[in-house]
Amino acid sequence: MEQVAPAQDVQVATPPEYAAVGEHIGALVYFSSQSRNTARFVANCQLPDEGINVFRIPIKPHEAPLNVREPYVLMIPTYGGGSVRKAVLPQIRRFLNDPANRAGIRGVIASGNTNFGESFCLAGDIVARKCQVPLIYYFELMGTKEDEQKVRKGLVDFFHNHPE
Ligand SMILES: Cc1cc2nc3c(=O)[nH]c(=O)nc-3n(C[C@H](O)[C@H](O)[C@H](O)COP(=O)(O)O)c2cc1C
Numbered sequence: 462m463e464q465v466a467p468a469q470d471v472q473v474a475t476p477p478e479y480a481a482v483g484e485h486i487g488a489l490v491y492f493s494s495q496s497r498n499t500a501r502f503v504a505n506c507q508l509p510d511e512g513i514n515v516f517r518i519p520i521k522p523h524e525a526p527l528n529v530r531e532p533y534v535l536m537i538p539t540y541g542g543g544s545v546r547k548a549v550l551p552q553i554r555r556f557l558n559d560p561a562n563r564a565g566i567r568g569v570i571a572s573g574n575t576n577f578g579e580s581f582c583l584a585g586d587i588v589a590r591k592c593q594v595p596l597i598y599y600f601e602l603m604g605t606k607e608d609e610q611k612v613r614k615g616l617v618d619f620f621h622n623h624p625e
Pocket residue numbers: 492493494495496497498499500538539540541542543544548572573574575577580581582583601602603
C-alpha cells in the first residue's frame with residue numbers, strides 16, 4: 462500500500478528584514494505600527510552587528526505572513542488603551558497563532574506609554590503568560606539610549622544562556 466507522508470511544515474522561512482552580520486546567535490521578531498516607535502528603537506539597537514537576525518511582523522493583512530523558523534525574542538508595543546482583549550494587536554496574534562511561529566518564542570520585550578497607567582506594557586504580560594516565556598524587558602515609546610544598550614547587551618546574554 463502507498464505510504465502517506467506525515468503532514469509537514471511546508472511554509473518556507475521568511476528572510477530577515479536585517480540579517481545578522483558574522484556569527485549568528487539568535488533572532489528578534491518585532492511589530493511596529495505606522496508610528497514606527499518600535500521600528501526606530503530596533504534600528505538604533507543595531508542588533509545585526511551582534512549576530513542577531515531581525516524580522517518584522519507585517520502591518521497590512523494583504524502582506525505575506527511572516528514565517529520564523531528559528532528561536533527568537535518577540536518585541537511588541539501595547540495597544541488597546543487599557544482593554545485586555547485589545548492590548549495585543551491582531552497582526553501579532555495572527556503571527557503567534559501559527560504553531561510553527563509560536564514554537565520559536567523564547568522571551569518577550571514590551572513597549573508602551575506610561576500615560577496608560579496600569580495597562581503600561583500590558584501586551585508583554587499577556588504574551589509572556591500565554592506562551593509561558595519570560596518578560597525580559599520593557600521600555601517606553603522609542604526608548605532611551607540606556608534602553609538601547611540594555612536591550613542590545615541583554616539579548617546577547619540571553620541568547621548565550623539559551624543556545625539552540
Ligand atoms: C490607540 C493606542 C492605544 C494604546 N494603548 C496603550 C496601552 O494600553 N498601554 C500602553 O502601555 N501603551 C499604549 N499605547 C502606546 C503605544 O504602545 C506606544 O505608542 C508604542 O510606542 C507604539 O509603538 P509603534 O509606534 O511601534 O506601533 C497605545 C497607543 C495607541 C496609539
